[in-house]
Amino acid sequence: MLRQTHPNWVNSLALSTEYVLRTGAFDHTGKQFSSPEEMKKVALERYTKMRGSAPERLVSGSDDCTMYLWEPLFNNKGYEAHMTGHQQ
Numbered sequence: 001m002l003r004q005t006h007p008n009w010v011n012s013l014a015l016s017t018e019y020v021l022r023t024g025a026f027d028h029t030g031k032q033f034s035s036p037e038e039m040k041k042v043a044l045e046r047y048t049k050m051r052g053s054a055p056e057r058l059v060s061g062s063d064d065c066t067m068y069l070w071e072p073l074f075n076n077k078g079y080e081a082h083m084t085g086h087q088q
Contacts, residue, residue: 005060005068005079012061020050 015021025033025042033039057080058070069081 005082006062006064006066008063010060010062012059014059014061016054016057017047017051020047 020043023046025031025039025046027046031042033042055071055073058072059067060070061067065085067083068079069083070079
């Protein structure tokens with residue numbers, strides 16, 4: 001579907017939960033964990049808290065200075081919003 005919307009190459013993607021997925025159980029406190037199971041539990045708690053009741057969203061960006069907002073798990077019809085006028 002991305003190729004059907006952007007006339008140019010898609011060169012950037014951002015997921016709304018990207019930061020929490022990338023950092024997992026680790027945050028600014030520097031807490032030490034006693035086991036991998038504890039790390040997994042804390043990471044899941046952080047993800048659940050960050051996401052809340054909102055769906056995950058994805059933004060795609062292209063060389064044509066446009067961005068598309070998607071809700072990939074909830075909307076199979078296509079994008080939610082088409083944003084224009086962005087630079088680089």
